[in-house]
Amino acid sequence: MQRLRMIGAALATVTLLGAVSACGSDDKASTGKTVVIDITVKDGKITPTGDRVKVGAGQPVDLVVTADRAGSLHMHSDPEQEFAYDEGTKTFPITIDRPGVIEVESHDPPQIIVQLEVR
Template identity: 50%
Template sequence: MRIDSLHRPSRAASIVAGAVLVAAALAGCGGGQDGDSSGSTKDPVVVDVTFQDGKVTPSGERLDLAVGQELDLKVKADEAGEIHVHSDPEQELEYPAGTKTFELDGFERPGQIVVESHTLDVVILQLEVK
């Protein structure tokens, strides 16, 4: 018997050790945060929206979101106003002059959602929920 074979794990021991590591890794990724069983761990998509001098940016940009993914709109405005999110149900977001963040829960159905300013009569975002 060779001495180096005494220190090498058997093939069966290597397989068992590998299976234990895989199981531990899967257990760590099993669910979402705070007991959420959906498995969704995607970070929210953050969009900076700026209203200044009667104009808004972004202006009509298309944005892809996963079903259930949160969207945070960080609004900075020189005047108070309102954003309309044409989802189901529709949402009206009133913002003051200054800065305000709106955390929109994940959209649950695939499709296109328009985010607009009725005051300026412009589309801010076109969300493509997939």
Template identity: 40%
Template structure:
């Protein structure tokens, strides 16, 4: 009986360590966020300026992202995701939906018109 109890304890310990190692090293599939609310990023273009400029925005895995763009001139936003995304915006206010981000990582959102990084989406 004692040998059986020891074997069970050793197997349980090994399984626990394997679970932790797997969870820490997994960058392909992560448990999706339970929130259905999108992460909204407000972007303002004025002349040759954009606000925010280079900020990091945290996005839970599985959440969608929406860009609320206010601009004084038309342009285009590019997202370095897989697949890559591009969206045009016009004068005034435009809402751009980027969909859900299911893979952890950093995704740059750029203005090709200005050649500037607007934000980096930190999906985790």
């Protein structure tokens, strides 16, 4: 049991190098530390554009949207979720408990913004 605590403590001390911004990183998924995915909506374009980000099952994720107009994000999870935002910056905290690939997309313009690879 003590070994499991040591492993858990070691995992808890793992830090991501800076705030993860959806950049298709191949970094190993970490549990515990919040993954921050910066999403920018500007001049009719959205970034990132389909990057894959690895996260641990149950790991907190913040979708931080900075937009020059109102809109919404759609997440293909079970159940599906939609996040409406206004002009400005808004943070949507999420957690995904089941492994798989979850797409976060926009319908206007139609595009996949980020793929969360949950392990």
